[in-house]
Amino acid sequence: xxxxxxxxxxxxxxxxxxxxxxxxxxxxxxxxxxxxxxxxxxxxxxxxxxxxxxxxxxxxxxxxxxxxxxxxxxxxxxxxxxxxxxxxxxxxxxxxxxxxxxxxxxxxxxxxxxxxxxxxxxxxxxxxxxxxxxxxxxxxxxxxxxxxxxxxxxxxxxxxxxxxxxxxxxxxxxxxxxxxxxxxxxxxxxxxxxxxxxxxxxxxxxxxxxxxxxxxxxxxxxxxxxxxxxxxxxxxxxxxxxxxxxxxxxxxxxxxxxxxxxxxxxxxxxxxxxxxxxxxxxxxxxxx
Amino acid sequence: xxxxxxxxxxxxxxxxxxxxxxxxxxxxxxxxxxxxxxxxxxxxxxxxxxxxxxxxxxxxxxxxxxxxxxxxxxxxxxxxxxxxxxxxxxxxxxxxxxxxxxxxxxxxxxxxxxxxxxxxxxxxxxxxxxxxxxxxxxxxxxxxxxxxxxxxxxxxxxxxxxxxxxxxxxxxxxxxxxxxxxxxxxxxxxxxxxxxxxxxxxxxxxxxxxxxxxxxxxxxxxxxxxxxxxxxxxxxxxxxxxxxxxxxxxxxxxxxxxxxxxxxxxxxxxxx
Numbered sequence: 001x002x003x004x005x006x007x008x009x010x011x012x013x014x015x016x017x018x019x020x021x022x023x024x025x026x027x028x029x030x031x032x033x034x035x036x037x038x039x040x041x042x043x044x045x046x047x048x049x050x051x052x053x054x055x056x057x058x059x060x061x062x063x064x065x066x067x068x069x070x071x072x073x074x075x076x077x078x079x080x081x082x083x084x085x086x087x088x089x090x091x092x093x094x095x096x097x098x099x100x101x102x103x104x105x106x107x108x109x110x111x112x113x114x115x116x117x118x119x120x121x122x123x124x125x126x127x128x129x130x131x132x133x134x135x136x137x138x139x140x141x142x143x144x145x146x147x148x149x150x151x152x153x154x155x156x157x158x159x160x161x162x163x164x165x166x167x168x169x170x171x172x173x174x175x176x177x178x179x180x181x182x183x184x185x186x187x188x189x190x191x192x193x194x195x196x197x198x199x200x201x202x203x204x205x206x207x208x209x210x211x212x213x214x215x216x217x218x219x220x221x222x223x224x225x226x227x228x229x230x231x232x233x234x235x236x237x238x239x240x241x242x243x244x245x246x247x248x249x250x251x252x253x254x255x256x257x258x259x260x261x262x263x264x265x266x267x268x269x270x271x272x273x274x275x276x277x278x279x280x281x282x283x284x285x286x287x288x
Numbered sequence: 289x290x291x292x293x294x295x296x297x298x299x300x301x302x303x304x305x306x307x308x309x310x311x312x313x314x315x316x317x318x319x320x321x322x323x324x325x326x327x328x329x330x331x332x333x334x335x336x337x338x339x340x341x342x343x344x345x346x347x348x349x350x351x352x353x354x355x356x357x358x359x360x361x362x363x364x365x366x367x368x369x370x371x372x373x374x375x376x377x378x379x380x381x382x383x384x385x386x387x388x389x390x391x392x393x394x395x396x397x398x399x400x401x402x403x404x405x406x407x408x409x410x411x412x413x414x415x416x417x418x419x420x421x422x423x424x425x426x427x428x429x430x431x432x433x434x435x436x437x438x439x440x441x442x443x444x445x446x447x448x449x450x451x452x453x454x455x456x457x458x459x460x461x462x463x464x465x466x467x468x469x470x471x472x473x474x475x476x477x478x479x480x481x482x483x484x485x486x487x488x489x490x491x492x493x494x495x496x497x498x499x500x501x502x503x504x505x506x507x508x509x510x511x512x513x514x515x516x517x518x519x520x521x522x523x524x525x526x527x528x529x530x531x532x533x534x535x536x537x538x539x540x541x542x543x544x545x546x547x548x549x550x551x552x553x554x555x556x557x558x559x560x
Binding site: 061064066088091092095096098100102103104105106107108109111112115116117118119120121122123124125128129132148149150161164165168 | 516
């Protein structure tokens with residue numbers, strides 16, 4: 001397996017600013033990341049879970065060099081993010097989709113916005129046209145190419161943002177809580193696009209606090225207080241119900257239901273994390 | 289949802305709409321300069337005729353142009369009135385106390401009024417037939433020659449684009465804040481102008497805070513998409529001059545030539 005992102009023992013802290021009352025006493029720095037190490041393989045779908053303030057968004061911003069760690073190193077495709085000459089190369093390979101769909105669309109027309117990334121990279125005009133059309137097709141937004149973004153729904157805007165990233169031909173897409181501000185339909189749309197892109201070979205790093213989304217990943221990394229506290233396949237993570245509850249996280253609905261059914265005496269197989277798996281297991285129970 | 293129209297673009301498929309935005313910008317600027325050199329009413333008649341032809345070709349309904357005029361009617365009337373009273377002249381039309389109205393004053397007022405009306409109509413045709421994006425691109429390329437003396441052409445265009453992009457978003461947000469405050473008993477509709485203005489303060493503070501937060505997030509998103517100013521940047525949509533753009537320029541040249549001839553004739557024969 002080829003490792004595309006390697007995060008090695010990174011430490012990051014915010015703050016150290018003077019306090020609000022104007023006195024020159026520095027507030028103690030707020031440690032956001034405290035020795036985080038993760039390696040992500042090519043083509044993997046990794047979910048990073050954690051409640052607010054767990055450091056998961058700070059981690060995301062380290063992957064494309066928006067933030068530099070105080071200690072430790074981050075490599076993207078073998079290039080350290082601290083290499084300033086390679087910053088643009090790294091940002092081309094690592095696309096970022098942010099939380100607020102309104103604050104990441106730059107142009108007044110959908111297709112112009114999708115073209116923004118390749119324009120910045122200096123791609124020839126004819127090639128940009130091709131890439132924009134392909135990217136809009138990939139997220140199913142072709143028929144909105146000429147619309148102004150403020151007429152779109154939240155889910156549609158996030159799909160446009162993903163298209164804008166795709167047009168840069170990235171290897172990795174980091175979704176920094178990209179579904180947090182969406183309604184259930186928008187979330188489903190965005191997740192469907194992410195999963196399809198992943199099946200086409202793009203590495204997806206999904207930062208989220210929705211358990212049901214994390215359950216669909218290949219691997220789950222759970223963060224708490226700036227540290228990685230659990231790591232593994234969803235089936236292993238979500239069966240540790242008590243540990244998850246201790247750090248303020250819920251388990252996916254399907255896991256919760258399966259857990260209660262087992263307690264109620266229904267024999268269900270281990271490793272149920274998604275709704276579909278639960279439905280399948282329950283139909284088998286019926287047949288027996 | 290709130291219906292927001294940016295600029296005043298009138299979508300239609302006409303010769304003027306299809307013209308290159310840069311050419312339209314150039315022609316508009318030439319036209320504006322030329323009408324300030326018209327010295328007689330024959331010239332204004334010709335300019336009016338030219339404008340009427342352009343409006344017909346552009347397929348923009350005249351009422352859209354008149355709407356633009358209505359907004360600045362006050363300024364036109366005010367300027368004209370000032371001209372009537374403050375133009376020195378010999379030929380007295382009537383006098384009332386210290387108010388002297390002279391023939392020269394009336395003529396100057398008429399000229400100034402006509403100039404302003406034509407200036408507004410001329411530039412309205414530009415904004416009515418050009419999308420804000422095309423206009424921004426045209427302004428960017430028009431400013432490009434001044435880059436050497438430090439005019440940030442690309443940055444100005446980028447700021448305009450972002451402003452255009454965020455106007456609807458911020459209007460929507462303001463609407464939401466207003467409703468939230470109305471729900472808690474805020475009153476935006478009654479009272480005098482001072483009270484109304486004061487009631488806007490609690491609206492503007494959250495709006496500004498949010499605008500700054502948006503700006504910060506947008507900057508991060510732009511950086512993530514490799515934005516680094518004008519360095520090595522290409523554009524998807526290339527602007528191309530076509531034969532019709534040359535045609536437009538020629539028509540303007542013919543009009544300008546006609547005006548100069550008229551001016552000359554008027555000077556010889558002493559026409560106003």
